[in-house]
Amino acid sequence: MANTVRNPSTPYVGPISVGMTDGATIHVRGTTERHHAGFLISLQCGGSTDPRSDCALAFNPRFxxxxxxxxxxxxxxxxxxxRHGGFPFRHGASVNVSIVVHAGHYTVKVDGNYFCDYNHRIPLHRxxxxxVEQGIRISEIVFEAAPMAYPHQATGYPGVGPVGPILNPPTPFVHNMGSIYPGKMIFISGIPNAKPSRFNINIESSPDGPDNAFTCDFRFNFGSDRNVIVRNSKQNNIWxxxxxxVSYFPVAPNAFFEMIILVEQYCFKVAVNNNHLLEYNHRLQPLGKFTFLRIDGDVRITQVRFQ
Structure with a gap:
């Protein structure tokens, strides 16, 4: 799915609204200004330009x-x-700069044509x-997500096709998704708040009811917890x-993430930004009685879908 920012003013600074994973692409489209020496596109580890946050890639055409x-x-x-390579830009002309994310480098295309590769000097997760600054009038910035990682797995359970995405729902979010079963996948995209305490994802028998098959609680700064992921189950209101x-904490304030929860026969598997994060063995049965997804806390949800 693509997210688009249309006709922003220059200079523009904003969050990257897709996960920076292999296959993600960012397109910057606009028109170069006639009386400027150049323009600058920067992929940064924060939203500051003065002083500038660490910058993973500064792409700076200089007329x-x-x-x-x-x-x-x-x-x-x-x-x-x-500085190697040619100069495919003209004053006053339309331009489309595409930055494609790969595991070891960025590939930059100009107007659909390969221009250069740039090896990572700063880890993608940052x-x-x-x-986008200086001499360009921006028409749109398009963020295209990488394909999701977990393939659909064949099971003996009745299959359902992909359910149309729920876009930009409010938080807290509660949805009757139907029964869970091995092979079912839950896709969640969002952006934690700028100063988050925590957010959690819950698979429940009823909204905030007595039985919770799986809670995954991302704690940035909650009580004595810092960057901790707490998993648990609740039966008859007893945790x-x-x-x-967990080996790492995959989410950051004000940074886009994509999560997949895959239901398997014996466990839930969770991936974030196309990287496997954790497994959680089923504690409560039968799985079919758990029909509600609840997301709560300091997060802006951009998309939820089920498959």
């Missing part, structure tokens, strides 16, 4: 030099510039914002033993 300079900024220090072990 006065007839070169396109690429670089990264870390701890207020610019690295070595890359990249959260895009800025069971928590699970907390």
């Amino acid at each position: 006065n030099e007839k070169q396109v300079v690429r670089n990264s900024l870390q701890s207020s220090a610019w690295g070595p510039e890359e 990249v959260s914002h895009i800025s 069971q033993a928590e699970e907390r072990a």
Whole structure:
């Protein structure tokens, strides 16, 4: 799914509304200004331009030099510039710069044609914002998500096709998704608030009812917890033993994420931004009695869908 920002003013700074994972693409379309020396597209680790946040990729066409300079900024220090390649830009002309995310590098295309690769100097998980500045009048910025990671798995249960996405619902979000069963997938996209305490995702028998098959509670700053993911189940209003072990914390304030919850025969599997995160063994049965999805806390939900 693509998210589009139309006709923003220049300079523009905003969150990248897709996960920065292999296959994601950002298109910046507009018209170059006639009396400017160049323009700048930056993929940044934050939304500040003065002083500038760490910058994973600065793509800077310079008309006065007839070169396109690429670089990264870390701890207020610019690295070595890359300048090879031609200069496919003209003053006063329309332009489409596409940045394709790969595991080891970015590929940049100009008007659909390959221009360059740029190897990662800053990890992808830190990249959260895009800025577009200087001599370009922007018509649109389009964010295209990478394909989701978990394939649909064949099961002996009645299959259902993809359900149309629920876009930009309010939080808290409660939805009757029908019974869960092995092979069912829940797709959730969103952006945590700028200063989040926590948000949680729940699979329940009724909205905030006595039985909860799976809660996944992302705690940024809650009580004594910092960047902790708490998993648990609730039966007859009694919470069971928590699970907390996880290798990394995959979400960040003001940064877009995509999550998949895959129901398997013996467990839930969770992936975030196309990376496997955790498994949680089923504690409550039968699975079919759990029909509600509830999302609550400090998060703006952009899309939910079921398959």
